[in-house]
Amino acid sequence: MVFFWGAAGCQPQRPPTDRALDSTPESAPITEPDLEEPLATPTPVLASEHAIILEDQSSISLPPTLELDPLEFVFPAFDTQTISLWRPPLYPLPWEPTPEDHFYFTRPIGANDVNWPLARYRYGYLLYSEPHTGIDIPAPKMTPILAAGSGTVIHAGYGLYFVQDIYKDPYGIAVAIKHDFGFKGKVLYTVYGHLDRVDVYRGQRVNAGDVIGVVGETGKVSGPHLHFEVRIGDNTFFSSRNPELWIAPPVGWGMLVGQVVESNGRRIPQLKVRLVSLENRQVFEAITYAQGSVNSDAYYSENLVLGDIPEGKYLLYLDFKDQTVKTEIEIKAGQANYFSYRSTRGFDFTRPASKGVQFTPPEPLDPTIEAIPETGS
Numbered sequence: 463m464v465f466f467w468g469a470a471g472c473q474p475q476r477p478p479t480d481r482a483l484d485s486t487p488e489s490a491p492i493t494e495p496d497l498e499e500p501l502a503t504p505t506p507v508l509a510s511e512h513a514i515i516l517e518d519q520s521s522i523s524l525p526p527t528l529e530l531d532p533l534e535f536v537f538p539a540f541d542t543q544t545i546s547l548w549r550p551p552l553y554p555l556p557w558e559p560t561p562e563d564h565f566y567f568t569r570p571i572g573a574n575d576v577n578w579p580l581a582r583y584r585y586g587y588l589l590y591s592e593p594h595t596g597i598d599i600p601a602p603k604m605t606p607i608l609a610a611g612s613g614t615v616i617h618a619g620y621g622l623y624f625v626q627d628i629y630k631d632p633y634g635i636a637v638a639i640k641h642d643f644g645f646k647g648k649v650l651y652t653v654y655g656h657l658d659r660v661d662v663y664r665g666q667r668v669n670a671g672d673v674i675g676v677v678g679e680t681g682k683v684s685g686p687h688l689h690f691e692v693r694i695g696d697n698t699f700f701s702s703r704n705p706e707l708w709i710a711p712p713v714g715w716g717m718l719v720g721q722v723v724e725s726n727g728r729r730i731p732q733l734k735v736r737l738v739s740l741e742n743r744q745v746f747e748a749i750t751y752a753q754g755s756v757n758s759d760a761y762y763s764e765n766l767v768l769g770d771i772p773e774g775k776y777l778l779y780l781d782f783k784d785q786t787v788k789t790e791i792e793i794k795a796g797q798a799n800y801f802s803y804r805s806t807r808g809f810d811f812t813r814p815a816s817k818g819v820q821f822t823p824p825e826p827l828d829p830t831i832e833a834i835p836e837t838g839s
C-alpha cells in the first residue's frame with residue numbers, strides 16, 4: 463500500500479538539463495524568449511471560435527506524467543532569491559470577491575519568506591502513485607509556520623495519518639487546526655506537515671498568524687518544506703480541497719481556475735496548461751488534477767488551479783497529446799478567473815451556475831475538540 467500522497471510534497475525534480483520541468487524554488491515564472499506567434503491580438507473573444515491548432519507540435523509534446531528520479535532530487539537553494547520574487551501583500555480576510563468564493567486563510571509562511579506553492583507540486587499533481595492533496599511551500603528548516611486562521615489545535619505531533627508506527631507517518635510531525643469558522647455549514651481544517659518542531663499543544667487556541675511550529679523535513683520528504691492542506695467537513699485525508707482556492711491572493715494578482723473535459727464530460731487528467739503573458743511573455747505552467755483522492759470545489763468543479771498570477775492579458779494553451787489549443791484570457795486581480803474547455807465545444811468563460819445553495823459567510827462553530835486519541839509527541 464502506498465502512503466506517499468499527502469506528504470510526498472517534496473518530490474524529486476528533474477535534472478536541470480530539462481528546462482521544461484526544471485523548477486525554480488519559488489515557482490517564479492520564467493520568461494520564454496521566442497514565442498512563435500505575434501503578441502498583438504488584443505480583442506477579447508469567445509475562445510471557442512479561436513481555438514487554434516499550432517502547426518509545429520514537435521516542441522510541445524509532453525509525457526503523460528512527470529517522471530521523476532529520486533536520485534536526482536536537488537532541493538532548491540534559498541539564498542539565491544532575487545527582487546523579482548517579491549509579491550504584494552494579501553487581500554484582507556475573509557476575501558470574498560463573489561458569493562461562491564472563500565479565501566478565508568492567510569498564508570502559513572510569513573510574507574518575508576517565500577509563501578506560495580512550488581509550481582511543480584501543486585494540488586492534484588501526481589506524486590509517485592497518488593495525487594498530491596495539498597500544496598508545498600519551500601522554506602528553510604526552522605522557518606516559522608503560522609496558523610492560517612483562528613481555531614483550536616486538534617493534533618500536534620506524529621501520527622496524523624498512521625495510528626500505528628506513527629514515527630513512519632508520511633506527514634511526519636504535523637499540526638491540524640479545527641477552525642472557528644466554516645463554509646456552508648461545514649467545518650474547516652488546515653493541516654501542516656513535515657515540521658521540525660511543534661510549538662502548540664492539542665487543545666490550544668490559536669489566531670491567524672500565531673506561530674505553531676517550524677519547518678522541518680520529518681515524514682516522507684526529500685527536503686525541508688511545509689506541506690499545507692485545507693480540509694472541509696472531516697479532518698481526513700479524503701476531505702482535502704485545493705488550498706489555492708482558500709488562501710487569499712496577493713493584491714493585484716489573481717488566479718486561473720479551469721475545468722478541462724472530454725466531449726462526454728470526463729475530466730482530462732494531467733494535461734499541461736500554460737499561461738503566457740501578452741505583456742511580458744512570462745510563462746506560468748500547471749497540470750490538471752491526476753485521478754485519485756483529490757476533490758474539486760463544490761462550485762467550480764475544477765481540475766486545474768493556477769494561483770498567484772499578476773493581472774493582465776494572457777494566452778492560455780492546452781497541450782493535448784496531438785495538438786495544442788489556445789485562447790486569450792484576462793486574469794483579473796483578486797479573482798478566480800474561470801474557464802472551461804470541452805473538446806467538442808472549445809473554450810467557454812461562462813462561470814458555473816449557482817448550485818442553489820445559499821452562501822453563508824464564515825460562521826462561528828463550536829470549538830469543542832473532538833475526541834481523538836493522542837497519537838504522538
Ligand SMILES: [Zn+2]
Pocket residue numbers: 468469470471472583594596597598688689690
Ligand atoms: Zn506536500
